[in-house]
Amino acid sequence: MTPAARIAAAIDLLTVVEGAPKRPADAVANDFFRSRRYIGSGDRRAISDRVWRVLRARRRLGWWLGDAPATPRLLVAASLLLEGWAMSGIAQSFSGGQFAPPALDRAERAVAARLEGHTLDHPAMPDAVMLEVPDWLLPRLQSRFGAALTAELAALSEPATLDLRVNLLKGDCDQARAALAAEGWDAKPTPFSPWGLRIEGRRPVTDGPAFRSGLIEIQDEGSQLVALMVGAAPGMRVVDWCAGAGGKTLALAAMMQNRGQVVACDVSAPRLEGAVRRLRRAEVHNVERHLVTAGDKWLKRRAGTFDRVLVDAPCSGTGTWRRNPDARLRLKETDLCELLPKQAMILDDAQSLVRKGGRLVYATCSLLEEENEAQVSGFLLRHPEFALVPLARAWPLPQPAPGSGDVLFLTPARHRTDGFFAAVLERVA
Numbered sequence: 001m002t003p004a005a006r007i008a009a010a011i012d013l014l015t016v017v018e019g020a021p022k023r024p025a026d027a028v029a030n031d032f033f034r035s036r037r038y039i040g041s042g043d044r045r046a047i048s049d050r051v052w053r054v055l056r057a058r059r060r061l062g063w064w065l066g067d068a069p070a071t072p073r074l075l076v077a078a079s080l081l082l083e084g085w086a087m088s089g090i091a092q093s094f095s096g097g098q099f100a101p102p103a104l105d106r107a108e109r110a111v112a113a114r115l116e117g118h119t120l121d122h123p124a125m126p127d128a129v130m131l132e133v134p135d136w137l138l139p140r141l142q143s144r145f146g147a148a149l150t151a152e153l154a155a156l157s158e159p160a161t162l163d164l165r166v167n168l169l170k171g172d173c174d175q176a177r178a179a180l181a182a183e184g185w186d187a188k189p190t191p192f193s194p195w196g197l198r199i200e201g202r203r204p205v206t207d208g209p210a211f212r213s214g215l216i217e218i219q220d221e222g223s224q225l226v227a228l229m230v231g232a233a234p235g236m237r238v239v240d241w242c243a244g245a246g247g248k249t250l251a252l253a254a255m256m257q258n259r260g261q262v263v264a265c266d267v268s269a270p271r272l273e274g275a276v277r278r279l280r281r282a283e284v285h286n287v288e289r290h291l292v293t294a295g296d297k298w299l300k301r302r303a304g305t306f307d308r309v310l311v312d313a314p315c316s317g318t319g320t321w322r323r324n325p326d327a328r329l330r331l332k333e334t335d336l337c338e339l340l341p342k343q344a345m346i347l348d349d350a351q352s353l354v355r356k357g358g359r360l361v362y363a364t365c366s367l368l369e370e371e372n373e374a375q376v377s378g379f380l381l382r383h384p385e386f387a388l389v390p391l392a393r394a395w396p397l398p399q400p401a402p403g404s405g406d407v408l409f410l411t412p413a414r415h416r417t418d419g420f421f422a423a424v425l426e427r428v429a
């Protein structure tokens with residue numbers, strides 16, 4: 001594809017992404033490329049890269065465009081200009097020629113010309129614009145991070161590394177590194193997870209034998225550490241209450257060396273169904289799935305029978321913005337208001353499964369205190385039969401835990417993981 005054709009395709013993709021505000025951009029992009037198989041992998045990367053640059057800078061680009069309509073064409077042109085392109089380069093690319101975007105009209109040209117010679121950040125931008133967060137969320141993030149806010153949000157705007165979890169049911173880290181090296185990928189051990197490997201940048205590892213044979217699975221190191229905090233061991237009975245497509249279920253089963261039992265529960269049948277292929281590829285045999293329904297009798301019948309229950313609760317996802325830059329502007333205050341009682345209710349349901357002396361692990365990929373520490377405090381008030389196990393005691397590895405305090409709290413700036421929270425609660429009575 002010519003550079004101009006890539007720009008035209010980026011405008012097309014951005015148009016589809018912006019037209020589907022409720023769908024994650026990466027899902028929209030997957031569909032977009034699936035229906036355009038003629039676009040090769042290099043072009044695909046360049047097109048996605050341009051769109052992701054726009055999404056990561058969406059509020060600042062909107063600020064620069066001012067009253068002009070933030071059309072996909074203008075957003076892409078603005079992102080190029082604020083990266084240093086000249087108007088002449090824009091005119092060459094927006095040429096109206098075959099496969100190129102149509103030429104900018106007079107009004108578009110006037111808006112674009114104002115941006116020439118500027119850079120994306122401007123000191124007059126309001127903080128929330130500069131930091132690319134919704135206005136309502138800024139005070140919450142300020143109170144969470146204080147002086148570290150800018151660094152934390154900058155790290156959240158960087159593209160994520162590609163983290164892999166080695167499936168110990170199929171081999172060890174050295175074998176996985178060697179297998180990846182044979183495919184041309186340089187994977188380094190992650191700093192905290194004993195099963196983690198990291199590749200810088202986006203790489204198509206899912207096409208290669210290491211992934212297809214189940215030796216590796218894609219999983220952020222933060223997510224691996226949440227699974228680690230469950231402390232699952234061979235022979236235990238474990239529930240993964242909000243299992244989704246089984247990301248953490250797979251890690252739990254591997255920790256248990258396929259021995260004992262994991263029940264992967266979720267209210268979403270399609271998500272649970274998504275776990276089937278992954279479990280098969282990983283050669284996991286000790287997992288059963290359970291679809292949670294309203295008034296579920298399953299819960300009552302199994303009360304007090306599990307050693308470990310993981311609640312990986314639905315949350316604002318504020319910790320995953322590196323991967324989903326579009327999500328930061330989709331998130332509404334009303335979403336958070338709906339999530340908080342839901343998280344409390346899920347905890348109240350799931351706790352009943354934990355046996356005396358067993359552990360309930362509450363986790364989110366949120367950075368917000370309300371969804372994390374405040375949920376745990378509220379739970380402990382409602383359930384005095386549980387006690388918080390401080391991080392140093394809950395952390396199962398000989399090397400020190402990432403961070404201090406009572407809970408695990410990971411952030412991209414501090415740990416180079418997605419943002420994750422996990423608290424371990426033991427049933428003491």
Ligand SMILES: C[S@@+](CC[C@H](N)C(=O)[O-])C[C@H]1O[C@@H](n2cnc3c(N)ncnc32)[C@H](O)[C@@H]1O
Pocket residue numbers: 223241242243244245246247248249265266267268271292312313314315346
């Ligand atoms: C953060 S996601 C889980 C991600 C998954 N654990 C992983 O590691 O890939 C939260 C999940 O909670 C599920 N969920 C929502 N409400 C629930 C409920 N009341 N009981 C159980 N699961 C629920 C959602 O369907 C979603 O799959």
